[in-house]
Amino acid sequence: MKTYVYPKSQALFERATKVIPGGIYGHLGPSNGCFIPVSAYPFYLSRAEGAYMFDIDGNKFIDYMCAYGPNILGYNHPEVDAAAAAQQKLSDVTTLPGSKMVELAELLVDTVDSADWAFFAKNGGDVTSLAVMTARAATGRKKIIKFKGGYHGVAPWTQAYGNPGILQEDVMEVITIPFNDLEALSLAVDANPGQIAGVIATPYHHPALADNALPEEGFWQGVRDLCTEEGIVLIIDDVRCGFRLSVNGSDAYYGFEADLICFCKGLANGYNISALCGKEEFKGAVSSVFYTGSYWLSAVPMAAALKTIELLKEMDGPAIMRRLGLRLTKGLEEAAQKKGFNLRVTGEPSMWNMRLTDDESGILHQKWVSECVRRGVFFCNHHNLFINTAMTDKDIDFTIEVAEEAFDVLKREGR
Amino acid sequence: MKTYVYPKSQALFERATKVIPGGIYGHLGPSNGCFIPVSAYPFYLSRAEGAYMFDIDGNKFIDYMCAYGPNILGYNHPEVDAAAAAQQKLSDVTTLPGSKMVELAELLVDTVDSADWAFFAKNGGDVTSLAVMTARAATGRKKIIKFKGGYHGVAPWTQAYGNPGILQEDVMEVITIPFNDLEALSLAVDANPGQIAGVIATPYHHPALADNALPEEGFWQGVRDLCTEEGIVLIIDDVRCGFRLSVNGSDAYYGFEADLICFCKGLANGYNISALCGKEEFKGAVSSVFYTGSYWLSAVPMAAALKTIELLKEMDGPAIMRRLGLRLTKGLEEAAQKKGFNLRVTGEPSMWNMRLTDDESGILHQKWVSECVRRGVFFCNHHNLFINTAMTDKDIDFTIEVAEEAFDVLKREGR
Numbered sequence: 052m053k054t055y056v057y058p059k060s061q062a063l064f065e066r067a068t069k070v071i072p073g074g075i076y077g078h079l080g081p082s083n084g085c086f087i088p089v090s091a092y093p094f095y096l097s098r099a100e101g102a103y104m105f106d107i108d109g110n111k112f113i114d115y116m117c118a119y120g121p122n123i124l125g126y127n128h129p130e131v132d133a134a135a136a137a138q139q140k141l142s143d144v145t146t147l148p149g150s151k152m153v154e155l156a157e158l159l160v161d162t163v164d165s166a167d168w169a170f171f172a173k174n175g176g177d178v179t180s181l182a183v184m185t186a187r188a189a190t191g192r193k194k195i196i197k198f199k200g201g202y203h204g205v206a207p208w209t210q211a212y213g214n215p216g217i218l219q220e221d222v223m224e225v226i227t228i229p230f231n232d233l234e235a236l237s238l239a240v241d242a243n244p245g246q247i248a249g250v251i252a253t254p255y256h257h258p259a260l261a262d263n264a265l266p267e268e269g270f271w272q273g274v275r276d277l278c279t280e281e282g283i284v285l286i287i288d289d290v291r292c293g294f295r296l297s298v299n300g301s302d303a304y305y306g307f308e309a310d311l312i313c314f315c316k317g318l319a320n321g322y323n324i325s326a327l328c329g330k331e332e333f334k335g336a337v338s339s340v341f342y343t344g345s346y347w348l349s350a351v352p353m354a355a356a357l358k359t360i361e362l363l364k365e366m367d368g369p370a371i372m373r374r375l376g377l378r379l380t381k382g383l384e385e386a387a388q389k390k391g392f393n394l395r396v397t398g399e400p401s402m403w404n405m406r407l408t409d410d411e412s413g414i415l416h417q418k419w420v421s422e423c424v425r426r427g428v429f430f431c432n433h434h435n436l437f438i439n440t441a442m443t444d445k446d447i448d449f450t451i452e453v454a455e456e457a458f459d460v461l462k463r464e465g466r
Numbered sequence: 467m468k469t470y471v472y473p474k475s476q477a478l479f480e481r482a483t484k485v486i487p488g489g490i491y492g493h494l495g496p497s498n499g500c501f502i503p504v505s506a507y508p509f510y511l512s513r514a515e516g517a518y519m520f521d522i523d524g525n526k527f528i529d530y531m532c533a534y535g536p537n538i539l540g541y542n543h544p545e546v547d548a549a550a551a552a553q554q555k556l557s558d559v560t561t562l563p564g565s566k567m568v569e570l571a572e573l574l575v576d577t578v579d580s581a582d583w584a585f586f587a588k589n590g591g592d593v594t595s596l597a598v599m600t601a602r603a604a605t606g607r608k609k610i611i612k613f614k615g616g617y618h619g620v621a622p623w624t625q626a627y628g629n630p631g632i633l634q635e636d637v638m639e640v641i642t643i644p645f646n647d648l649e650a651l652s653l654a655v656d657a658n659p660g661q662i663a664g665v666i667a668t669p670y671h672h673p674a675l676a677d678n679a680l681p682e683e684g685f686w687q688g689v690r691d692l693c694t695e696e697g698i699v700l701i702i703d704d705v706r707c708g709f710r711l712s713v714n715g716s717d718a719y720y721g722f723e724a725d726l727i728c729f730c731k732g733l734a735n736g737y738n739i740s741a742l743c744g745k746e747e748f749k750g751a752v753s754s755v756f757y758t759g760s761y762w763l764s765a766v767p768m769a770a771a772l773k774t775i776e777l778l779k780e781m782d783g784p785a786i787m788r789r790l791g792l793r794l795t796k797g798l799e800e801a802a803q804k805k806g807f808n809l810r811v812t813g814e815p816s817m818w819n820m821r822l823t824d825d826e827s828g829i830l831h832q833k834w835v836s837e838c839v840r841r842g843v844f845f846c847n848h849h850n851l852f853i854n855t856a857m858t859d860k861d862i863d864f865t866i867e868v869a870e871e872a873f874d875v876l877k878r879e880g881r
Binding site for chain 2: 071094095132156184193206214339341345346347348
């Protein structure tokens with residue numbers, strides 16, 4: 052099997068470092084330890100289609116990062132793009148909203164169990180922050196409980212004191228406890244009587260650079276009961292899982308109801324939109340928060356979201372992704388075993404996490420992942436991966452074949 | 467002249483209130499006091515083109531709100547839309563960036579005087595918050611000075627304690643002083659020796675519901691000198707003015723250089739993108755801040771921004787908007803005088819503010835604005851207005867004609 056090289060990506064990255072801090076920003080760049088070894092990865096794409104992306108050196112990859120989630124129906128989905136283009140011809144960002152905004156809110160209310168209303172913004176972090184402000188406005192309390200390793204964006208309250216640019220004041224009213232730990236939650240609530248405004252959590256635990264964890268039996272019911280008893284607003288950050296586990300909300304998938312639920316990545320197949328939805332009793336509180344943005348009335352992403360949700364419902368997208376994810380993760384585990392390695396798969400199959408446990412340092416896993424990337428299977432080692440509905444059984448077969456060859460390289464090179 | 471009515475807008479708004487908090491969110495809705503009297507305004511659009519928008523009742527308006535700024539070349543500009551559509555066929559939100567990101571950063575560095583680098587996000591508030599975090603990371607200091615009435619988005623640090631959802635901790639390191647007041651700035655710096663991380667300001671003062679103010683002679687040079695002496699990061703929030711006053715940055719327009727400069731609304735003719743640019747010495751600090759978002763690699767808005775900036779430079783868009791704005795504001799002042807009223811125009815001509823001073827309560831001004839709206843000239847009474855390059859002298863003539871008729875209504879109704 053031919054292995055890829057990236058001379059054009061590397062040259063463009065050199066050019067980029069002159070005019071972009073870090074060359075590529077956020078956690079996405081090659082200079083931040085996420086894509087290691089750097090030589091194994093492309094940096095820039097020329098195009099993408101369906102399950103695939105093509106880098107500027109002409110290499111083709113099955114993309115299991117799915118743009119970190121937004122690619123849920125396949126890149127450049129013709130029906131979604133047609134709906135967006137039709138709206139673009141009419142209007143996008145305008146002084147007043149279009150009627151698509153009302154239609155999309157109605158569709159979310161019809162589709163998501165815990166949604167009595169919807170509010171639209173541009174980023175997951177826009178709506179997790181709005182949810183926290185709404186919980187504070189609704190309760191008149193200050194403190195927020197979150198779970199260790201849970202990711203809710205980059206706003207100061209989500210970060211740790213000591214991170215560059217973050218003040219102690221930014222995080223002093225945020226309490227962090229372990230996921231799946233009802234006792235820790237009870238203790239935190241008891242230690243701060245009448246002071247907890249909200250609990251924010253992802254529907255299951257999908258931290259970076261660590262095994263993922265599904266909610267334990269009774270966990271969500273316990274959280275829900277405690278929040279109800281204590282008048283605490285239960286916020287579900289469904290930015291990453293939303294519409295991949297269930298079109299009805301990941302709270303519904305796990306058998307409970309959130310008070311506020313945050314959507315973003317799965318909502319519009321990549322068109323730029325996020326949404327906060329919630330229960331009727333918080334409609335006044337969310338209205339009272341001063342919150343707006345330059346492009347939040349954009350009609351094009353709303354048209355794309357309407358079509359994306361319609362298609363996901365029609366085809367039962369979450370079931371398709373679950374089936375493909377189960378087949379793939381089972382195949383990868385078997386490939387590892389066959390070649391004498393141990394692969395631990397955690398999380399939900401449609402957005403699984405994996406690591407080789409033969410080497411706790413993670414270096415062996417990095418090496419295996421990078422040998423897959425060099426052969427056209429884009430995995431990363433620091434984050435859960437994603438399935439989309441454009442992937443096929445043939446893609447899964449090819450991926451397993453590549454994974455086996457990558458294991459052979461590890462064996463050949465004496466691990 | 468026929469006056470407009472809005473039965474379809476009003477019916478859709480009734481429907482919207484069921485599923486959207488406040489019906490239309492942010493400061494944009496009819497229920498928040500910005501569009502008064504409510505009966506004078508449409509709520510929902512069917513389409514927009516060039517200088518115009520069309521509501522769902524079929525009424526046509528010259529839109530002087532320009533989507534609160536993003537409409538700078540005219541709605542649905544054919545060349546910008548073609549550049550965006552061409553990129554959409556290749557890719558938009560993907561796992562890795564496209565080469566357009568590098569090209570756009572290079573173009574901004576070439577175009578904006580104080581830009582040695584660029585970082586892209588989705589909203590003005592994304593980059594004003596990043597600028598503040600960068601100032602804190604660069605200096606190791608906590609306090610930020612801003613100007614009373616200055617708008618920098620909706621993040622908690624920009625708001626006031628007492629606003630719903632805002633904690634005292636959110637704003638306790640923010641000092642607010644009057645614009646154009648160098649003495650107040652000196653006093654604030656002296657009172658907090660070695661503690662001021664940054665000063666953030668719009669290039670001129672354009673608060674809502676108040677006269678706007680240009681920088682007084684020597685103000686910016688004084689601010690710049692003090693910041694340089696004290697090691698304070700000077701942040702210019704050019705979200706609203708950027709590319710309307712000058713393609714080189716509004717700091718250049720007023721003859722000084724910012725350390726960090728925030729762009730958004732004028733950048734891509736409505737496609738969803740914002741940018742933080744800055745001086746070389748802050749490249750390390752901005753890289754050190756953990757900051758990323760779900761759609762921040764979107765290639766389509768980057769392609770749109772490349773074309774928008776190219777066109778604005780080619781045609782000298784700021785000069786066109788200044789000329790039209792001067793003609794319009796002069797015409798409106800004369801129309802007022804001719805009809806026995808006094809109109810005070812403040813701010814820059816391409817994004818002027820105005821109010822009738824015959825009645826300090828603002829009710830007369832509201833009435834005049836609403837009579838303009840009912841005749842197809844979309845003004846608002848709470849915010850500066852905007853010119854775009856698609857407007858023509860014929861539009862200005864029509865606007866002045868409508869303004870005169872609206873003054874006649876005020877006279878007829880005994881003010």
